[in-house]
Amino acid sequence: MRSKAVLGCAWGDEGKAKIVDVLAKDADVVVRFQGGNNAGHTIKVGKNKFVFHLIPSGILYPEKICVLGSGVVIDLFSLDEEMKALKEQGVEFQNRFFIDPRAHIVLPLHRQLDGKAENDNRTTKIGTTKCGIGPCYTDAIIRIGVRFGDLFSRKYLTERIKNNSIYHLEKLDSLEENVEILFNTARKFQKYLLQVPYYLNSLKEKMILFEGAQGSLLDIFFGTYPFVTSSHTISGGIAIGSGFSHHLDRTIGVLKSYYTRVGEGPFPTELKDEIGKMIRQQGNEFGATTGRPRRCGWFDAVAARFAIMINAVDEVALTCLDVLSGFEKIMICTKYKIGEEETDQFPARADILANVVPQYTEMLGWNEDISRTKEFFDLPKNAKNYIQKLEELLETKITIISVGPERDQTIFR
Numbered sequence: 001m002r003s004k005a006v007l008g009c010a011w012g013d014e015g016k017a018k019i020v021d022v023l024a025k026d027a028d029v030v031v032r033f034q035g036g037n038n039a040g041h042t043i044k045v046g047k048n049k050f051v052f053h054l055i056p057s058g059i060l061y062p063e064k065i066c067v068l069g070s071g072v073v074i075d076l077f078s079l080d081e082e083m084k085a086l087k088e089q090g091v092e093f094q095n096r097f098f099i100d101p102r103a104h105i106v107l108p109l110h111r112q113l114d115g116k117a118e119n120d121n122r123t124t125k126i127g128t129t130k131c132g133i134g135p136c137y138t139d140a141i142i143r144i145g146v147r148f149g150d151l152f153s154r155k156y157l158t159e160r161i162k163n164n165s166i167y168h169l170e171k172l173d174s175l176e177e178n179v180e181i182l183f184n185t186a187r188k189f190q191k192y193l194l195q196v197p198y199y200l201n202s203l204k205e206k207m208i209l210f211e212g213a214q215g216s217l218l219d220i221f222f223g224t225y226p227f228v229t230s231s232h233t234i235s236g237g238i239a240i241g242s243g244f245s246h247h248l249d250r251t252i253g254v255l256k257s258y259y260t261r262v263g264e265g266p267f268p269t270e271l272k273d274e275i276g277k278m279i280r281q282q283g284n285e286f287g288a289t290t291g292r293p294r295r296c297g298w299f300d301a302v303a304a305r306f307a308i309m310i311n312a313v314d315e316v317a318l319t320c321l322d323v324l325s326g327f328e329k330i331m332i333c334t335k336y337k338i339g340e341e342e343t344d345q346f347p348a349r350a351d352i353l354a355n356v357v358p359q360y361t362e363m364l365g366w367n368e369d370i371s372r373t374k375e376f377f378d379l380p381k382n383a384k385n386y387i388q389k390l391e392e393l394l395e396t397k398i399t400i401i402s403v404g405p406e407r408d409q410t411i412f413r
């Protein structure tokens with residue numbers, strides 16, 4: 001089999017879904033391997049806009065198989081709603097959507113705990129999506145989680161939920177009721193149960209596309225801890241989250257032409273001024289899951305090089321270049337200054353990252369509307385210069401340039 005991965009290399013919302021949508025044309029199977037409905041992946045096809053949270057973006061192609069691997073966390077109620085909405089838009093799921101029995105279930109309690117932690121002003125606020133993602137992965141690690149495959153035996157499910165409740169010091173009064181709700185909700189999902197590792201490893205001659213959620217700087221270990229999500233978002237997470245451990249043929253790192261972040265945490269190149277506002281307006285930078293305005297800033301080549309390194313990115317897909325039309329100058333952060341010292345390393349500690357002084361190189365902007373440009377050579381000279389400068393700084397080829405949300409607003413090199 002052949003395999004490709006599309007991975008966000010910043011703080012999420014890099015435009016992964018648009019790139020997955022473009023590349024899924026040549027894939028047979030599209031796999032999500034981590035995260036949950038905290039993800040918001042937007043695809044525009046003509047007048048239609050689709051927002052995916054749990055379902056792989058490949059589902060829009062009627063003939064593709066879509067899979068949720070062991071590393072994904074599933075909120076059944078959210079999945080149900082998402083599937084309903086897609087069915088209304090004409091998407092079929094029968095025999096082409098599968099879920100690994102090992103995927104953990106986001107319980108109603110996980111959502112409550114997430115909300116409680118976020119609203120407690122004595123602890124560090126992360127700015128989570130409040131989807132219960134952190135508490136669900138926590139329970140998985142401390143071995144009191146409930147997994148997708150557990151939902152289909154009333155007896156085993158009761159045992160699992162009992163363990164969970166006792167750990168969380170919950171009264172067991174409503175144990176039976178909780179089991180019934182989950183057991184009954186789950187029944188309609190039983191037809192999607194599939195041993196994903198056996199399936200993926202048996203695919204000869206097929207192309208598997210792994211769809212990352214969130215981004216490298218939100219990775220539980222390599223991101224800007226504690227301002228991270230709770231899953232392994234980097235390429236290493238693919239084996240853990242799907243059971244497919246072969247060498248990837250191509251790893252495509254997705255980066256926006258500028259940087260954005262939702263939620264709390266350090267963001268060295270953040271623009272809190274009119275320029276930041278202008279990027280937010282031109283790029284319509286509002287979260288697809290929570291509607292929160294995204295913080296906007298210049299491209300950070302220090303952070304990008306780190307992400308490219310830890311993911312072994314082969315090529316970069318650069319998105320939203322059209323959004324930068326109309327800026328007189330465009331800055332790229334090439335190094336950080338910490339005190340008197342310059343560094344090109346991404347600090348491991350959030351408090352250090354919060355205090356770095358970005359060192360910029362200045363590029364000239366362009367005014368032309370590039371959203372209908374089809375060839376690299378037809379881009380304005382300064383846009384080409386910008387891309388070439390990024391390639392030089394990242395030491396990586398930019399093979400895909402996205403100039404709009406639609407499939408045909410894509411330049412291949």
Ligand code: GDP
Pocket residue numbers: 008012013014015016017018039040041042043044283288319320321322323402403404405
């Ligand atoms: P993801 O989470 O990485 O899949 O990204 P999101 O879907 O959350 O956010 C990206 C947003 O940018 C979506 O609204 C996309 O439709 C849009 N988008 C993607 N590529 C481009 C592009 O090249 N130009 C513009 N203007 N918008 C884009």
Ligand code: IMO
Pocket residue numbers: 008011012013014038039040041126127128129130131132133134212213214215218227228229230262263264288
């Ligand atoms: P996609 O896949 C952007 C952020 C949240 C918060 C932190 C932890 O659309 O790129 P969580 O709810 O995961 O515990 O929140 O991570 N976050 C995202 N930011 N895009 C996402 O997904 C995100 N998923 C989580 O805003 O800062």
Ligand code: MG
Pocket residue numbers: 012013014039040041042288
């Ligand atoms: Mg998103």
